[in-house]
Amino acid sequence: MREGTAVRSIRLALAAAAVVLGSTAVGRASEQPDLSGHWTADVPLPDGRTPQLVVDLDRLGSRWGGEFDVLALGVENYPVHVELLNGAVKLTFADAEAHFTGRHSADGNRLAGLLEFGTQKIEIELRKAGKAAFSPLFLEFEAAADDSSRVENLSARGNELRLRFNSDRDKIRLVLLLAPS
Amino acid sequence: MQEQVLATIESEKLAIYVVWEPILRTDNARASRKATMLVPDARARHYWIDTEALGELFQPALGLTTEPAWDVYLVYPPGGTWSDVPPAPEFFMHQLVGRLPEERLLDGEALAQRIRQLLQ
Numbered sequence: 001m002r003e004g005t006a007v008r009s010i011r012l013a014l015a016a017a018a019v020v021l022g023s024t025a026v027g028r029a030s031e032q033p034d035l036s037g038h039w040t041a042d043v044p045l046p047d048g049r050t051p052q053l054v055v056d057l058d059r060l061g062s063r064w065g066g067e068f069d070v071l072a073l074g075v076e077n078y079p080v081h082v083e084l085l086n087g088a089v090k091l092t093f094a095d096a097e098a099h100f101t102g103r104h105s106a107d108g109n110r111l112a113g114l115l116e117f118g119t120q121k122i123e124i125e126l127r128k129a130g131k132a133a134f135s136p137l138f139l140e141f142e143a144a145a146d147d148s149s150r151v152e153n154l155s156a157r158g159n160e161l162r163l164r165f166n167s168d169r170d171k172i173r174l175v176l177l178l179a180p181s
Numbered sequence: 182m183q184e185q186v187l188a189t190i191e192s193e194k195l196a197i198y199v200v201w202e203p204i205l206r207t208d209n210a211r212a213s214r215k216a217t218m219l220v221p222d223a224r225a226r227h228y229w230i231d232t233e234a235l236g237e238l239f240q241p242a243l244g245l246t247t248e249p250a251w252d253v254y255l256v257y258p259p260g261g262t263w264s265d266v267p268p269a270p271e272f273f274m275h276q277l278v279g280r281l282p283e284e285r286l287l288d289g290e291a292l293a294q295r296i297r298q299l300l301q
Contacts, residue, residue, distance in 0.1 A: 081207065092207075145215045151201065153210075154230040157238065158267075161198055161228055166262045168196040172299045173257040175270070176182070176197070177236060177250050179204035180216035180229075 033089060033104040035064055035082065038133050039111065039126040043070075053115075053124065055080055055091065056132040060142055067138045068093055077135045089113070100124070182254075185289025187222040192300050197225040202236050204251045242269040243281065252276040254292060258299050271299070 039055040051072035057064060057080065064082035068091075069075060081092040089111060091100040102113015111126040144150055154160050165173060187197065199220050201213035213229040220227070236249025243250050255270035262268070272295050274287045 141215045141218055144218050145211045147214060150214045150217045151210070151227045151229040154200065154228045154235060156230075156232055156234040158200070158228075158230065158235040161200065161235070162263045162267075164196075164226065165198065165257075169262055170259050171194050171196040172192075172259060172296060173196045173198065174296065175255040175257070175267075176199045176220070177239060177253050177255070178199065178201055178216070179208050179251055180201040180212040181205040181207040 033084070034108055035089065035111075036132055037128040038130045040129050041124040041126040043115065043122060043124055053126070055126060056134055057082060057091075058132040058134070061146065065142065066091075066132065067134060070096075077138055079138075079141075100126075102126070182289065183220055183222060186293045186296070187220070187225070189293050190296055190300070193224070194300055195224060195296060197222055198228065199225050200228045200230060200235060202230055202233060202249065202251050204233070204236075204249070239267050242267050243273060243275075245277075245280065247280065248277075253281075254287060256292070256295060256299070 035057045036059060037057060039057065041053045041055075042050045043053050044050050049072070051070050054069040054071070055066055056068070057066035059065075064084075066080040066082060067077050068080050069077065075096065078093065078096070083090040083092070085101075088101055088103055093099060096117065098115060098117040100111075100113055100115045102111045104111060109128045113124070115122050115124050152160060161175075165175070197220075199217070201208070201216055203209065210229050210231065213227070217225075217227045233249040236251050239250035239253070239255075240246065242255070243253060253273060253275045256272040257268065258271045272292075274285050274292050275281045276287050278286070
């Protein structure tokens with residue numbers, strides 16, 4: 001998988017701190033866990049430091065979504081992808097190329113599992129500490145994600161772009177080819 | 182890009198096309214709609230393509246051989262057109278370290294300066 005600029009910068013931050021997280025599954029899995037909330041976990045690093053992972057999760061329309069911070073590593077307001085897998089919860093911190101897989105406790109206030117980054121695995125326990133608190137920017141991005149008018153779909157050879165490019169032939173044209181993540 | 186380049190050039194003689202491609206694992210149409218927030222310029226047209234085909238079409242224009250064109254910024258002067266394959270840009274910059282010339286690594290000020298020169 002190729003790395004974007006954001007990925008590279010976060011990977012460097014994490015690698016510099018020799019971070020990676022993990023955990024053991026505990027508790028009873030819920031059929032439909034309520035993941036909404038502000039979750040925090042201490043991440044014990046090999047160098048003795050324990051930065052805090054903060055994850056805010058909530059239902060965003062018909063799906064779960066959220067954002068995460070590791071402020072001690074300069075990581076703030078990056079998206080979290082949420083999957084429910086046979087009673088387990090998988091959180092993908094895509095911009096850090098890390099993921100957490102764990103299970104809900106019986107009282108619904110803990111998520112214990114394994115945080116994985118590269119070849120490293122660290123056990124952590126996320127504890128719910130109130131309601132999700134999304135950044136304003138996160139909410140703006142989510143609104144944009146739901147607005148299908150923001151992008152035009154291209155066919156395989158980019159014919160729509162070609163036509164526009166040619167019709168703008170009297171202008172300076174700047175073409176950016178980018179990965180969105 | 183928005184602050185260092187586009188916001189410094191007010192001309193309506195600049196057309197901007199942003200193509201979001203599926204390069205990373207989490208790239209998809211929804212991510213592309215979010216990413217439009219990163220280039221909010223009113224002149225920008227945003228596109229999403231769900232394959233690497235367009236990036237591959239642009240490979241010859243940049244001399245890329247091992248991967249599709251992405252993380253690249255291509256400048257075209259007035260006049261040229263795109264027939265079967267995209268034309269080579271008059272100027273380009275990139276963030277593909279080690280795969281395109283180092284002297285063309287993205288420098289917002291240099292890119293903006295080149296565009297302004299073409300606008301004069």
